[in-house]
Amino acid sequence: MTDLLSLGIAQLATELKNQKVAPVELVEEYISRINQINDELNAFLNFSPDAARRAAKIAEEEIKRGTYRGPLHGVPIGIKDLIDTSDMTTTYGSAIYRNHLPEKDATIVSLLREAGAIILGKTNLHEFALGVTNENEHFGATKNPWDTERIPGGSSGGSAAAVSASMCCAAVGTDTGGSIRIPSAFCGLVGLKPTYGRVSTAGVFPLSIGLDHVGPITRSAVDAALMLQVIAGYDPNDPRSLTTPVPDFSQYIGKTVERTRTTISSNLIPEYLDPQIESAYEKVISKIQSLGGEIMEKKLETSHLFDQVSTTLLLAEAAAQHSELLNKSSDKYGANVLQRFRAGQKITASQYIKALRSNEIIRREFEVLFESTDFLLTPSVQILPPRIGEHKISIGTKELDVVSCCVKFTRLANITGLPTIVIPFGYSTDGLPLSIQILGPRLHEPELLSFAHALEVATPELRNRHPQLH
Numbered sequence: 001m002t003d004l005l006s007l008g009i010a011q012l013a014t015e016l017k018n019q020k021v022a023p024v025e026l027v028e029e030y031i032s033r034i035n036q037i038n039d040e041l042n043a044f045l046n047f048s049p050d051a052a053r054r055a056a057k058i059a060e061e062e063i064k065r066g067t068y069r070g071p072l073h074g075v076p077i078g079i080k081d082l083i084d085t086s087d088m089t090t091t092y093g094s095a096i097y098r099n100h101l102p103e104k105d106a107t108i109v110s111l112l113r114e115a116g117a118i119i120l121g122k123t124n125l126h127e128f129a130l131g132v133t134n135e136n137e138h139f140g141a142t143k144n145p146w147d148t149e150r151i152p153g154g155s156s157g158g159s160a161a162a163v164s165a166s167m168c169c170a171a172v173g174t175d176t177g178g179s180i181r182i183p184s185a186f187c188g189l190v191g192l193k194p195t196y197g198r199v200s201t202a203g204v205f206p207l208s209i210g211l212d213h214v215g216p217i218t219r220s221a222v223d224a225a226l227m228l229q230v231i232a233g234y235d236p237n238d239p240r241s242l243t244t245p246v247p248d249f250s251q252y253i254g255k256t257v258e259r260t261r262t263t264i265s266s267n268l269i270p271e272y273l274d275p276q277i278e279s280a281y282e283k284v285i286s287k288i289q290s291l292g293g294e295i296m297e298k299k300l301e302t303s304h305l306f307d308q309v310s311t312t313l314l315l316a317e318a319a320a321q322h323s324e325l326l327n328k329s330s331d332k333y334g335a336n337v338l339q340r341f342r343a344g345q346k347i348t349a350s351q352y353i354k355a356l357r358s359n360e361i362i363r364r365e366f367e368v369l370f371e372s373t374d375f376l377l378t379p380s381v382q383i384l385p386p387r388i389g390e391h392k393i394s395i396g397t398k399e400l401d402v403v404s405c406c407v408k409f410t411r412l413a414n415i416t417g418l419p420t421i422v423i424p425f426g427y428s429t430d431g432l433p434l435s436i437q438i439l440g441p442r443l444h445e446p447e448l449l450s451f452a453h454a455l456e457v458a459t460p461e462l463r464n465r466h467p468q469l470h
Contacts, residue, residue, distance in 0.1 A: 004029050005166040006466070009223040012169060013071035019063060023074035023118065027056040030076045030120060034167045037469055041143045043152075043162040045081050046089050047121035052076065055118045062116070071226045073116030078162045078171035081122035082129050082155075083214070084203040085109055088119075092205045093127040093155075095138040096325070096332045106203025107238065108172060108214055108231045115230040120168050124158030127337045129174055129207045130318055131155055132182050132406040133386075137334030141388050144186060145467035146432055150385040153183030153406065159217050160187040165467055170227055174204060175213045177314055178410025181422040181437065184217050185380035188424045188433030188463065190452070191217050192224040195443050196417030197242035199228070200235035208317035209240070211310075211414040221423065221453040225249040228445065244443060252450035257458070258292030260451060262438075263373040265300045270408060272395040274383050280425045280434040281379045284455065288377075291458055296373055302362045307404075309362065310411040312347055312355035319344030359415050366416050370441035375451060380422040380435035382408040409437055419445045421452050426462040434462075 004026055007015070015021040031049045038044050059074040084090050084102035091097045105113070112119070124142045126134050134142040134157025144152040145165040152161040156173030160183030163171050173180040175193040184191025192215045199214045206212060216227035228249050235241040264285060269278075289295055319326075319341050326333070326341060333341065369376070382405035383393055392399050413420035419440050426434040440448035456463065 005033060007169070008219045009071055009075055009170055009226050010220070012075055013226070016063060016074040017068050023056040023059040023063070024053070026074065027052050027076055027118060030168060034120065037165060038167065040148060040469070041145060041161050041165055042124055042140050043142055043158045043165065043167055044078065044121045045091060045124050045139055045158065048088055048119070051087060052118050052120050059116050059118060069114070069116040070230070072112065072230055074118060075169050076118045076120050077112065078121060078123045078159055078168040079109060079119055080156050080159050080171070080173050081125055082174050082205050083109060083172060085119065085122065088122055090122065091139070093125040093129065093136055093139065094332070096329050098138070102203070104203070107200040107235045109203065111231050112172070117230070123156070123162050123171060126155035126157065127334050128205065128322070129155040129176060129179060130337050130340055132178065132403055134158065134183070135336070135388060137336070143388070144385050145469055146188065147385065147430070149387050151186065151388055153186035153385065155179040156217065157183045160184050160189055160191070163187070163189055163217050163219065165469060170216060170218045170223055172231070173215060173217050175215060175414065176207045176211045177310060177414055178407045180213070180215050180217060181380060181410045181420065182406050185422050185435035186385040186433065189217055189219060190221055190224050190424070191215070191422045192228060192449070193413055193420045194228060194232065194445055195242070195419045197240045198419070198443070198445070199231050200233070200238040200241050202235055202237040206321050208314045209321070210317060211314055213414070221421070221449050221456055222250065222253060224421070225253065225449045247446055249446050249449055252446045253453050255450045255454065256291065257288055257451065257454045260288070260293040260375065261296055261373045262288055262293055262375045262377050263296045263298050263369065264377050265298055265303070267299050267303045268378055268409070270382060272382075272398045272400060273379065274395055276384065276428045277379050277381065277434060281436060284377065284425055284436045287455065287458060291454070298369065300365060300369070302365050305358045305362055306412050306415070309355045309358050310407070310415050312351055313359065313415065315340060315344030316347040316352045319347070363416050366418065374440070374447065376439040378409045378437045378439075380409060380437040381406055384428055384432050413439055418442055419448050421448055423452050423456060424463040425459070427465060431465070
């Protein structure tokens, strides 16, 4: 890995703007890296080096003329293949759309192109984004760069694996139950799920429209802020898009943890939690306190509702979204994904309505919670990255379901629509990334990003390693 490939967006932006690094040179470094290791990791489904070279040449000429578009100008990124691109095949991770070329870019792709970002290609995903392992029956499993026998998490696993392995500087993912944050946690990255409606989903294949989000996967909180600045904003083509003005997401970067109020809740922590993840969680609590932050404990009365509400809403809406496609082409779905869609079809209207009403109670509790606290802290995941093909995992004497363990902490932010970030926080004894999750109040991404950045600055030793690939 060259020095250029180790730089994040913020670092590269300075180099590119000052013409110390040329976009053409940078893109060639990434193309070489992808050619070197993509066969091993299967992170990119569609890699377009010639298109990237053309975009890099244009970016280089613009910067030389003094037409600098901003921090993403000339920065190579990956796009999850659930998101439409007019010049690249978009499969949605499905054999049904293997040769599908959309008529136009998704809104976020248009925004990234306008900002001068260079799209290297489309990243692998769990089929139709309905899964957390990234074991795609049509295009093959994506492998975790930290241990290629393990999953990267999903459904944005290709995006996370690509960023972690320095195959792109940053990437875009989607998140309906944790699909940005789970792979970010398993791959040692920062993953941000913004407030519901903050980023347009127009041109993103829907899974569960009430829970779908789009957001960045990056190497730092600062980089996540820079990405979000470009892709956030009102979009008339998305009926769920917020009309709220877009703030400067970096405005609080540089503030300290001192005098922040962070809530922890013992009844969010399951009886069976990987001991090393539990240790990282306890360490971040201690670190916040040592930095002058206040830790508050509060029992969440609705915690027993989270799993059922999330499962019911997600599967029912996913099945409804896919009803026509399932009638026509169910034989072309992967077996593990088809089973989940069929489960969604069995959910009754009364069950769905009951889940909606329960979710109103959950959302109200969180509105009240954030009147007296700044953040809610949890682990990111319940387990370390499982091995590819592993459906059950043991913690102590207890055998647990892999999928349930992956979404244990993440799905809460989807049913509430709250902005949430995961950041790396150390390593296991086997050298696998550990991670913690921070939730904030609605529309408080600037404060959330600032808090995450302050923790990063205070603990550089917890994110100083890279995957050891060939």
